[in-house]
Amino acid sequence: MSIxxxxxxxxxxxxxxxxxxxxxxxxxxxxGRRLRRRSLVALAVSAATACSGGPSAQPPEVGTxxxxxxxxxxxxxxxxxxxxxxxxxxxxxELEAAITQxxxxxxxxxxxxxxxxxHARERxxxxxxxxxxxxxxxDADRRYAAVYALALTAxxxxxxxxxxxxxxxxxxxxxxxxxxxxxxxxxxxxxPALIALLDVDEDVRFGVPPQRTWRAARFLLVQYTGQDLGxxxxxxxxxxxxxxxPAWEQWWAExxxxxxxxxxxxxxx
Amino acid sequence: MTAAxxxxxxxxxxxxxxxxxxxxxxxTTVATDGTTVTITVPIDLVGLPEDGGQxxxxxxxxxxxxxxxxxxxxxxxxxxxxxxxxxRGCLTFDLDIxxxxxxxxxxxxxxxxxxxxxxxxxxxxxxxxxxHHNMDGTRAYTHPLLGDFGLITQETFAHExxxxxxxxxxxxxxxxxxxxxxxxxxxxxxxxxxxxxxTTITQAIVDRVGALVDEVHDLPQCWTGTMEAVGxxxxxxxxxxxxxxxxxxxxxxxxxxxxxxxxGTGNAAIDPSSGCIEVxxxxxxxxxxxxSFEVEGVEDDDAFAxxxxxxxxxxxxxxxxxxxxxTVEIAKSDPCTAAASIEQGTEDFKRQAGVEGPGWDVVSTTxxxxxxxxxxxE
Numbered sequence: 001m002s003i004x005x006x007x008x009x010x011x012x013x014x015x016x017x018x019x020x021x022x023x024x025x026x027x028x029x030x031x032g033r034r035l036r037r038r039s040l041v042a043l044a045v046s047a048a049t050a051c052s053g054g055p056s057a058q059p060p061e062v063g064t065x066x067x068x069x070x071x072x073x074x075x076x077x078x079x080x081x082x083x084x085x086x087x088x089x090x091x092x093x094e095l096e097a098a099i100t101q102x103x104x105x106x107x108x109x110x111x112x113x114x115x116x117x118x119h120a121r122e123r124x125x126x127x128x129x130x131x132x133x134x135x136x137x138x139d140a141d142r143r144y145a146a147v148y149a150l151a152l153t154a155x156x157x158x159x160x161x162x163x164x165x166x167x168x169x170x171x172x173x174x175x176x177x178x179x180x181x182x183x184x185x186x187x188x189x190x191x192p193a194l195i196a197l198l199d200v201d202e203d204v205r206f207g208v209p210p211q212r213t214w215r216a217a218r219f220l221l222v223q224y225t226g227q228d229l230g231x232x233x234x235x236x237x238x239x240x241x242x243x244x245x246p247a248w249e250q251w252w253a254e255x256x257x258x259x260x261x262x263x264x265x266x267x268x269x
Numbered sequence: 270m271t272a273a274x275x276x277x278x279x280x281x282x283x284x285x286x287x288x289x290x291x292x293x294x295x296x297t298t299v300a301t302d303g304t305t306v307t308i309t310v311p312i313d314l315v316g317l318p319e320d321g322g323q324x325x326x327x328x329x330x331x332x333x334x335x336x337x338x339x340x341x342x343x344x345x346x347x348x349x350x351x352x353x354x355x356x357r358g359c360l361t362f363d364l365d366i367x368x369x370x371x372x373x374x375x376x377x378x379x380x381x382x383x384x385x386x387x388x389x390x391x392x393x394x395x396x397x398x399x400x401h402h403n404m405d406g407t408r409a410y411t412h413p414l415l416g417d418f419g420l421i422t423q424e425t426f427a428h429e430x431x432x433x434x435x436x437x438x439x440x441x442x443x444x445x446x447x448x449x450x451x452x453x454x455x456x457x458x459x460x461x462x463x464x465x466x467x468t469t470i471t472q473a474i475v476d477r478v479g480a481l482v483d484e485v486h487d488l489p490q491c492w493t494g495t496m497e498a499v500g501x502x503x504x505x506x507x508x509x510x511x512x513x514x515x516x517x518x519x520x521x522x523x524x525x526x527x528x529x530x531x532x533g534t535g536n537a538a539i540d541p542s543s544g545c546i547e548v549x550x551x552x553x554x555x556x557x558x559x560x561s562f563e564v565e566g567v568e569d570d571d572a573f574a575x576x577x578x579x580x581x582x583x584x585x586x587x588x589x590x591x592x593x594x595x596t597v598e599i600a601k602s603d604p605c606t607a608a609a610s611i612e613q614g615t616e617d618f619k620r621q622a623g624v625e626g627p628g629w630d631v632v633s634t635t636x637x638x639x640x641x642x643x644x645x646x647e
Contacts, residue, residue: 103446113391151388151389181387205447206391208393211465216389219422231327234328
């Protein structure tokens with residue numbers, strides 16, 4: 001599959017945050033620019049060029065209109081503030097809140113996800129740092145939020161290494177999130193983790209809309225490897241997915257070491 | 270907030286989200302042509318490669334351009350159901366999804382979805398017009414909605430299109446945001462809006478879409494009509510004169526717009542036991558073949574004034590249907606019922622059919638009834 005967007009690592013920070021509503025439409029000069037997806041290493045090398053306005057940089061965005069970045073959250077204290085009034089402390093606390101308030105019982109799941117996505121677009125580096133601080137928390141929901149945020153922002157080898165560690169997590173959803181983030185960036189270490197999930201017939205935690213773990217793993221494996229091995233076909237069910245697992249394990253054992261990421265095709269070959 | 274309230278508050282649509290003023294634009298639009306209601310959903314998919322990306326179809330293994338594939342699959346899932354399940358019994362929705370891969374945000378009124386393959390197949394549409402994710406709402410028809418999609422399946426995409434048609438989720442989450450068994454009261458499990466594993470769209474879901482569209486766009490009212498005719502006519506043949514008894518029935522549907530303009534189509538069929546069918550078939554009489562016709566006219570508070578037309582001749586013995594261009598008055602007995610009994614004789618038939626000369630000996634009674642759906646008038 002050849003699908004992907006990529007954020008500019010050096011995108012200028014955009015003021016505003018979870019508890020801030022700027023009623024004035026503004027141009028989104030700070031929103032991350034998108035690049036065609038390439039391998040993790042290639043992106044890291046090219047990031048500085050892209051973000052400094054080099055040949056890879058995309059044109060600046062025009063008119064933002066309604067902006068999810070301006071969304072206020074339910075269950076938080078909304079206040080109106082100008083951009084200049086936003087301090088670094090506020091920003092840091094908002095980023096922390098994106099993780100620590102993820103499981104706030106009064107907050108809709110979509111609101112929690114929206115905040116993480118917005119920060120991932122506007123302050124990927126800072127969100128990645130915040131996520132990294134909470135990866136070890138014992139609170140499963142907050143740990144999920146941290147993994148999710150890291151998945152969206154893992155633009156360096158350090159965070160990629162953290163994602164690889166999560167592949168051994170006890171929680172299947174955390175493994176799924178990490179594996180997806182890795183393979184989508186061309187890191188094949190996520191593939192065996194996805195294969196291992198083919199017989200996990202449970203809901204993806206915080207799946208929106210709800211989805212089964214095996215179904216998500218099946219979809220990703222086919223999209224990122226181009227292989228069938230028993231996963232392609234109509235009216236698919238959990239039993240067929242589980243039945244395909246041995247063939248995939250064998251395929252990985254035989255071909256995993258030789259797999260190469262084809263950045264143009266957006267899949268492993 | 271009580272635990273019970275929280276149960277339905279969490280979910281995939283942001284509640285009471287404050288957004289910057291949305292630009293005026295296309296959003297989800299509706300156009301009505303007769304009984305066809307076209308719903309257009311324009312989506313800017315921000316971050317998707319401009320070539321639309323590539324996807325492997327999970328059913329066939331075939332490669333497709335991702336944006337085209339989403340359009341095709343989304344339309345097929347919805348339009349298959351819309352074709353089978355008309356709204357109000359007469360209106361057929363036709364969904365037109367228009368996905369535009371763009372590299373940056375454009376302020377042109379389209380729904381705007383940020384695409385990010387690094388999230389694990391989630392898809393969220395944020396609707397600030399509803400209080401919780403289970404509620405239906407009309408904001409998609411008046412404002413662009415925003416969202417975040419990962420690399421998603423056709424089923425998940427079709428579910429999200431449901432949100433862009435104004436539908437809320439039918440699944441439930443508990444206070445811990447976990448999906449729990451059951452569905453929103455009065456809705457069904459195992460449907461497209463209940464999860465991401467099913468493409469089942471029920472009449473109830475179509476009716477919810479229809480109610481939302483109607484709230485914003487005032488869809489035409491639907492009426493159903495029946496006709497029952499009995500009578501006799503005389504025919505002079507070389508072998509001698511015949512007196513032919515007959516009966517026929519017809520059913521038709523009418524849409525009536527806000528201006529009172531009525532239009533519809535129907536089918537009529539003669540009772541096979543009617544006389545003279547075999548004798549007259551060789552000279553072009555309709556026989557027992559069902560006859561399609563069109564009807565148009567106007568409606569006011571007191572009555573319909575309709576003209577029945579058709580493009581087949583001869584028309585005998587469908588007297589009312591041959592009355593073109595004469596208008597048939599059908600008086601209302603209440604806002605949702607209209608009826609008329611029309612007696613026709615030889616002179617009426619000659620005038621309507623434009624024939625002259627002796628004979629014919631027509632005696633005809635045609636009873637017409639029209640009924641609307643009661644809930645449309647409430």
